[in-house]
Amino acid sequence: MYDNKVLITGGAGFIGGHLARAMVALGYEVDVVDDLRVPPMVSPDGSAKLLEKPVLDLDEDDLANVGIVYHLASHKSVPRSFNQPLDYLDNIDSCRHLLALCTGVGTPKVVVASTCEVYGEASVLPTPEGAPLAPRSPYAATKVGVEMIARAHQRAEGAPEVGIARFFNVYGPGERPDELVPRLCANLLVRNELPVEGDGEQRRDFSYVTDTVRKLTELATGPLAAIVNIGSGRSFSVNDVVRVLQERSPDARVVRKPARINEIREFRADTKLQICQIGDLPGQTSLAEGIRRTFDWWADRDPEEILRRLFREESN
Ligand SMILES: NC(=O)c1ccc[n+]([C@@H]2O[C@H](COP(=O)([O-])OP(=O)(O)OC[C@H]3O[C@@H](n4cnc5c(N)ncnc54)[C@H](O)[C@@H]3O)[C@@H](O)[C@H]2O)c1
Known part of the structure; x- marks a missing residue:
């Protein structure tokens, strides 16, 4: 049955895992596609069917009767994309393959995940969808490529309805510690340290993952905008996040680290179109509440496992 079946690529990952569980709870039949190239923080729980393979190995049978595809699978680390840029070309090729398959089988709707990183250092804040694309990393450049493939399908006759969702910074339980909030939580728990890159005044538009997932599930029910920002419309600095965590552990040591290459000073979404849609x-969820919930989730984990995860991310 068309309307009720969902396929989520990258569905064993952070946002995809939360989305899969939410869609199952809403009564959808959910298939997850993920080759587990990055070990998930939360193992797929069996409520959704796992197709353990790369997107490039999907075939028409996998898309049969699917009403909506969420294409979340991606290499996504900004720093790693400077070291291993060729791996990131897979982001573009996978999107091309998926959209060709969806066109072939007549999938009605596809939501393609993109990122605020495509704006680079935006000259307008909050940043609307029409702002120029100025990627500052190989990762962001491949997401521009992904968007261009999606845009081409938006213009092609017989293609599915394709919507591009530009996520801002999503955080919460289940995110790997190569990203800001989990890295701070994990380091605080096992080293009593809060590592801060640069001066910590870089600002991000943070959304707690279940809030983002609610927005994604809403997209299944109405027409898709060609491109929509998915963010909160407010920004907070890294130092703001650190202050929330210091309430938990006032004697934690703030450890200064070098700033990242091409670090963006601020991301903040213009949410007018998102609200319209x-x-x-x-x-x-407020930032303080979301950070506390994320920290509590980390605090429930085995410290040995946290150290292993940190070591893996730090040596990559
Ligand atoms: N988390 C954020 O703050 C954020 C911000 C902006 C954009 N995004 C985008 O949202 C999407 C989901 O992000 P996330 O944080 O959940 O990432 P994640 O790394 O936790 O999940 C991605 C999943 O995709 C899988 N994967 C990657 N390439 C694949 C391929 N070709 N075939 C099969 N599986 C593949 C990985 O194994 C992983 O489980 C990505 O497209 C990312 O670029 C995320």
């Missing part, structure tokens, strides 16, 4: 959803 899916409404102004009530009950969004």
Whole structure:
């Protein structure tokens, strides 16, 4: 049955895992595609069917009767993309293959995940969808490529309805510690340290993962905008996040690290189109509450496992 079946690429990952569980809870039949190239923090729980393979190995049978595809699978680390840029070309090729398959089988709707990183250092804040694309990393450049493939399908006759969702910074339980919030939580727990890159005044538009997932599930129910920002519309600095965690552990040591290459000073979403498309959803999680919940999730984990995870991310 068309409307009820969902396929989520990257569905064993951080956002995809939360989305898969939410869609199952809403009564959808969910298939997850993930080759587990990065070990998930939370193992797929069996409520969704796992197709353990790369997107490039999907075939028409895998898409049969799917009503909506969420294409989240991606290499996504900004620093790693400077060291291993060729790996990131897979982001573009996978999107091309998936959209060709969806066109072939007549999949009605596809949501393609992109990122605020495509704006680079935006001259307008909050940044609307029409702002120029100025990527500052190989990762962001491949997401521009992914968007261009998606845009081409938006213009092609017989292609699915394709919507590009530009996520800002999503955080919460289940994210690997190569990203800001989990890295701070994990380091605080096992080293009593809070590593801060640069001066910590770089600002991000943070969304707690379940809030982002609610927005994504809403996209399944109405027409898709060609491109929509998925963010909170507010920005906080890294130092703001550190201050929330210092309330938990006032004697934690802030450890200064070198700034990243091409670090962006601020991301902040213009959310007018998002609100037009899916409404102004009530009950969004505050930064302090979201950070506390994320920290509590980390605090429930085995310290040995946290150290292993940190070591893996730091040596990559
Ligand atoms: N987390 C954020 O703050 C954020 C911000 C902006 C954009 N995004 C985008 O959202 C999407 C999901 O991000 P996430 O944080 O959940 O990432 P994640 O790394 O936790 O999950 C991605 C998953 O995709 C899988 N994968 C990658 N390439 C694949 C391929 N070709 N075939 C099969 N599986 C593949 C990985 O094994 C992983 O499980 C990505 O497209 C990312 O670029 C995320």
